[in-house]
Amino acid sequence: MVLFGGRAVYLAIYWSDPAHVAQTLEPWMTPRYVARSYQVDLHGLTAALGLAVKPGDRPTLEALARHEGLSFADYAAKVRQAIDTVRAAPHG
């Protein structure tokens, strides 16, 4: 009980640090999720990645990587670059 309670408090402190807020990219994340998590415009992000995400579509990064014949790590690097591109854009 003390163990679990202590862990809950420790984790609450850990995650309240803004440095830990932006999660690293994970295979299960979708473009909309990434856009929200990194606070970038979804259309800007999908445009930078050359994606057309239709309403109702929710491809995971893993599926997108497979589709482009890339490893997840390589695709994640591409997504991070796209995020930087959108952030650097004037209205990003």
Add this chain to the structure above:
Amino acid sequence: MDESLLGLLPTYGLPVLGLIVGLGCFGVPLPSSLAILLAGSFAAVGDFSATSVFAVCLAGALIADNLGFLLGRYGGAVLSRRFAGTLDKAHAFLSARGGLAVFFSRWLVSPLGPAINLVAGAAAMPWRQFILFDLAGEAVWVTLYMAIGAAFSSTILGVADILANATAAIAFAVLAVFLGLALWRRRERRGVHRAA
């Protein structure tokens, strides 16, 4: 949690969500609370409709809870021959505050949920009472976790970890209190016998 299980949610959608939630409520060790948190996040960013997520989670939970209840009730005849004393106690407990035990084991002390379903069925709790508190409790669970998932969508794994530890701590605290009370009553009863 297994990361590949997280990917199932956006890939296969609502059916897999209902299945994870249902199996979790039945006692299969699956991260159903995390699945609802994550579905709440996906709903907040527009990957799912919030109404569908709510309906599917609630339906999955209610079906599983009622299966547990039925199993307790009809498997109960076999169990009651072996555990007559325990079931009598459970019966007494449930008739005194059974509704609240069902309600709180849906969300506040959710690790106890599957066991409470079995005990409620075995202790012959009226089904109408069970379904009423079950529905109320599961609605709180699904709404709460979806809302937390939506509010903290950018740090969802961290929040899930905090909640899992907090509910486990509360569940252990509740168990400790009940065990303590049971021991204390037993000692008291012995004390009375000796005095008499």
